[in-house]
Amino acid sequence: MTEVLFLADFSVIKPDPGLIFWTSIIFILVWFTLGRMAFGPIQNALKRREQDIQNSLDEARKARQEMANLKAENEELLKKAQEERAAILKEAKEAKTGIIEEARKQAKEEYRRIVTDAKEDIENQRMAMIIDLKNQLGIISIDIAEKILHKELKGDKDQEQFVKSLVDEIKLN
């Protein structure tokens, strides 16, 4: 009974030359049509797109990098500026204290000079006064002596001369 199974013709296993011929023709046509008009252009388009995407990503990364660089640069600049400001402030402070010190010194010197001058003036005036006083005192003394002498020695020229020399000898020191 099982032999009956082989009755049916399993024709698909027998390769028909006509079918081989047509399959070849159809396959070659599909191959060349699609290769030329579809698969090639699609492959190129995909490649272009992938490159575009890659480029965009690269550019974005580059931009990000640049931005980071810029930020770092800015920070650097800011830091520098701050440092400079601090330096300038410091310098200014130093200058201020220098000026004040100088002024103080100058003032002190001036004051000292003024004081010295004043002292000199006072001394000079005191000397003048003393000289004046001495003169006055001389005159007064003479007057007194004159009067005394006048009383005792009326018009004695020799004596008058003598007193005068004596007054000259007195030096107020």
Place this chain on the structure above:
Amino acid sequence: MKVDLRKLSILVFALVFSFGMLFAQDHGQEHNGESTHEEQEGHEAEAGHDSGLSHSYCGGHEENGKYDPVTTVMEHIADANEFHVWKGVHLPLPVILYAPDHGWTTGLSSMFEHGHKAVDGYVLNHGRVNRVADPSFPKGEVHIDGILRQTEKVIGPSGKEEEMKEKDTFYACYEGELYKLDKPSTVDGGFLGGGITSFYDFSITKVVFSMIIASLLLIWLFLAVARGYKRNEGKAPSGVQSFMEVFFVFIRDEVTKPMIGEKHYERFQPFIMTLFFFIMFVNLLGLVPFFPGSGNITGNLAVTMTLAIFTFIVTNINGKKDYWEHIFWMPGIPAWVKIILTPVEILSLFIKPFSLMIRLFANISAGHIIILSLIGLVFLFGNNGESVGGAAGGAVIGGLFTAFMNLIELLVALLQAFIFAILSASYIGAAVEEHDHHEAHEGAH
């Protein structure tokens, strides 16, 4: 599944036989004494209207209504010269026939009137063109009384009883004479029961027609996709373009690029893509159960053979020096191993495309056979129309199983296309590969 099918077939054959015998007795059918066993098959329409003599040969109706699952399945998966669209409606296909002793015969398959007419000795036998090789058969258009199937036991070359094979032979009945019919030539060299006969069939058969439909669909779809790339240049893909891009990128990134290598893959990509999409489309079209689908395209050895030959040619004409060196004189191994290895490598050259051919053919034809067998359950359980309940049960079981099988076949259709493509790509990849240093292979081989 296979065992079940066989058991069922045996059961049904038992039924069919008892039924057929009864029928035959009713009609008082004569048996041909020459063959040990014979079966007759008349054509459904008014056979034997010409003469009483032919009636005894060809007018039998004993097989009408009898369901023969294996023959039905085999006829459904076979190639045909006309496309059965609907109950009794056939799409006539162009026939292009060549007989060395007669020349070319062309026309439409409708000119054979489904086996009732012979044109230049050609007749339509179960949808396929056969030829009467006998020169005494009249040329031109003649009416024939029918086609007779005889089952003959062919004794094998050793002559032993166990090696006897049963073989179907078909005869055309014309004016009371029987004329033996030749099938179209096949190029299996007689190993698979075919061989060169008296004519060649270059017709646009059902398989060729289905292939053309699938190819046009494929070309139309991909031209639309390519247009999409032109239109949406610099923009995001849309519509059918983004749908097909998934497949395209998948094949490019999973098949061509890794298998062939970054350097050469673009050159072979159209070939691999065409293989994949062509096989996928014809597989999917074959799964569509109605016109223009249902053709068993890659389940036909001629088709897979052609595709495998393409892979073989593309692989070997692109073989680099290293590839041939590895086949004929494998570097880095002792000479005595080379002597053993070289024949193995040369054999593998042919086994590779051969395995491609068999794998695809077996998968797809098996899928078609299983689905057709499951549908056949309706007729088996229905007991040739006697049991409506059985038929209903068969329809439910067969329908469920067929739905399930169709899902598997959907997977197989994609998977086999993928396997064919990836293996072809790997063979091409091996052929174009360049080795920088052979020392690295010492351990590998």
